[in-house]
Each structure stands twice: as structure tokens, then as C-alpha cells.
Amino acid sequence: GKFSKSRGVGVFGDMAKDTGIPADIWRFYLLYVRPEGQDSAFSWSDLMLKNNSELLNNLGNFINRAGMFVCKFFGGSVPTMVLMPDDKRLLARVTLELRQYHQLLEKVRWVTGNCHPGVCW
Secondary structure, X not given: XXXXXXXXXXXOHXXXXXXXXXXXXXXXXXXXXXXXXXXXXXXHHHHHHHHHHHXXXXXXXXXXXXXXXXXXXXXXXXXXXXXXXXXXXXHHHHHHHHHHHHHHHHHHHHHHOOEEOOEEO
């Protein structure tokens, strides 16, 4: 049924902890299905599907490919990175853009009314 905090219907923090599912899996799933202005639907089967297909398969595939690349081209050891001036400028630009992005996200949360002092969702 529909989650209701007042009726105690749903999966809440203490219940999530009791499942034994690691917190990082919960974090991934909640961020994956987080809506931006409407309710979201939760189902155990969807949690399992997203964990297996999106997190494990995609992340596992990425890690496997990265490991094979390092073995093939660098003898199994990631070389020390030497940043050139252009690299440093790019990193500074990306850092600035990320800061602005985070500021805009915070602004949207407060403007859309999804936050109350101390509680954001």
C-alpha cells in the first residue's frame, strides 16, 4: 500500500537497518528513484532489480574493464599521475562548475518547498 509515516506503513530507517541490506545499497537505490516533485513508489522487487542490474552489473563491468585496462597497458599497477598545466586548469574549472551546480541544487530544494529547517528530502 501507500507509505504513510503517521500510520506506520512503509520502510523506515530502523526497518531498513534490520533487513541487513548495507547502507550503501539503500543510499544508491534512494538516490536512483528520488523524485523531484512527486511521490515515488517503492517495491522490494524494484530494489533488488536496481541493485542487481544498475549497481552490480554496471559498476562491476566498469571496475572489471578498468582493471583489465590497467593490467594490459600498465602491468597491473596504476602509474603516478603527473598533472600538466592544462590538467590543472581543467580540474580547477570542473571544481568551480561542481560548486555552482551544488549551489543551484540547494537553491532549487528551498524554492520548490521540499525542505523544512533541518529536514530535506
